Amino acid sequence: MRVIQFVFTIAVILVFSACRNSERIEPNITRVQQTKEQFRPHFHFTPEEKWMNDPNGLVYHNEYYHLFYQYYPDSTVWGPMHWGHARSKDLLKWEHLPIALYPDSLGYIFSGSAVVDKKNTAGFGKDAMVAIYTYHDPVGEKAGAIDFQTQGIAYSNDDGMTWTKYSGNPVIPNPGIRDFRDPKVFWNDEKGIWQMALVAGDHVIFYESSDLKSWIKLSEFRFEDDEDLGVWECPDLFKLPVEGSFEEKWVLIISHGTGAPNGGSGTRYFIGEFDGTTFITEQTASKWIDYGTDNYAGVTYNDAPANNRIFIGWMSNWAYAIYTPTKRWRSAMTLPRTLTLHKEGNTYYLKSKVIDGYKVFLESIASEGETGDFESEFLQRSHMSFQVSFDSDLKLEIGNQFKERFTFGYLKDKGIFYTNRSRSGIVDFNESFTNPSPQLMKIGDRNTLNIELFIDSSSIEIFIDEGRYVMTNQVFPENPYTTLRVLSQNTAISGFKAERIESTTK
DSSP states (O other), rough: OOOOOEEEESSSEOOOOOOOOOOOOOOOOOSSSSSSTTTTOOOOOEEESEEEEEEEEEEEEEEEEEEEEETTTOOOSSSEEEEEEEEEEESSSSSEEEEOOOBBBEEEEEEEEEEETTTTTTOOOEEEEEEEEEOOOOHHHHTOOOOEEEEEEEEESSTTTTTTETOOOOOBBBOOOOEEEEEEEETTTTTTEEEEEEEEEESSEEEESSSSSOOOOEEOOOOOOSSOOOEEEEEEEEEEEEETTEEEEEEEEESSSOTTTTTOOEEEEEEEEESSSSSSSSOOSSSOOOSSSSSSEEEEBSSSSSOOOEEEESOOOOTGGGGGGSSSEEOBOOOEEEEEEEEEEEEEEEEEEEEEGGGEEEEESOOOTTSSOOEOOGGEEEEEEEEEEESSSSSEEEOOTSSSSEEEEEEETTTTTEEEEEEEHHHHHHHOGGGSSSSEEESSOOOOEEEEEEEEETEEEEETTTEEEEEEEOOOSOOOEEEEEESSSSSEEEEEEEEEEEEOOO
């Protein structure tokens, strides 16, 4: 959870520490009459109104997936943080619920996690839902203190509909660290105890507790980065089997508000071992869950069915999040993705694949045997997949008749996949939105690629080779995209599918 400072005068003047100074340019959006709220997604989660950022408290309970999130109900820019709340039976059709947690005398309610206390270890009741979150004290911060972030808990006995904050908060006081936040709690079956990953400036601290109230520090994890990635944020720790083997590894996820491969915010991961006390890795370089600029602060569900590890990220970037050209609401979540662990030689890596549940919302819009350019009025609410073969550079374009276009492709001599949204529509609201252009992702020497696209009103998610490589980008075309074109020579498309996605949002 990133902190933004702001003050109010007659109008709101926002000072956003993570962004370079720039004036907002109001975009021209008069060319087309919209039949729905402009840029509101058809199949991604958004708040009904106002500001949203990090996903929080992802937990499955009583046949519902719960999504809590950083929320400010009074503006479409960041403000005093609450926990918004929604739930779903399929992770696609969401029911908006009342705000779960409000700021109090201990501070704003920053990011955290939620668990179901099946054994009543905390004494709040069997199967109580317990939220573990960071308190951010703005008064202490303004006074120059460094211990203004602490950890608190709250509980619910009615499936998250109403909440009671624990009278003994904070359960973890600040040890004298300025950035001390974002607790991710899980039940460690092997030790029979609650454990927590908590970020502290430039490292992770691990804790454990028998009752969710009293926490004991176990160890710390640090990584010698080649360059400064800034404050560590939004950790997650879980075990996954290595596909096709009997081996298991632990995965540690960390987000950063700055320093991601293509600028601004991003989320990386480490593969290693966790013995219940200490996390270690033989990894020598960062691995990133997504190389696009719009997937940050993602974490995974506790207690998901079949032990699936389901990930949701905030589909934005602190470099320009407060400037994106939506009006009534601001920000969306990525599509939920199942994470799996794979090994090639001595290299471990994650794959991200959109959950299978979306398939029930598909309706084909392509003829059999399509091998090249494709046009459809439903392109900007679609799923497309195909294999492309090439012997030189690859270039494809998603666009419309008004010359708004999003390009993507592969530079063969460099082994780099790229996206470019510099002419994708409204881009002048903040210079960081198109810097860099193009966005780059190294994938090695290739002659073929398996490409999967999810295109919504204001986003394009690209999955290469079943999610080994991923790029997520927001886009804001003034008019809907209607065409996919192949612009490169000596390019062959096979196995092409294009499907309209039924709207899952109101």
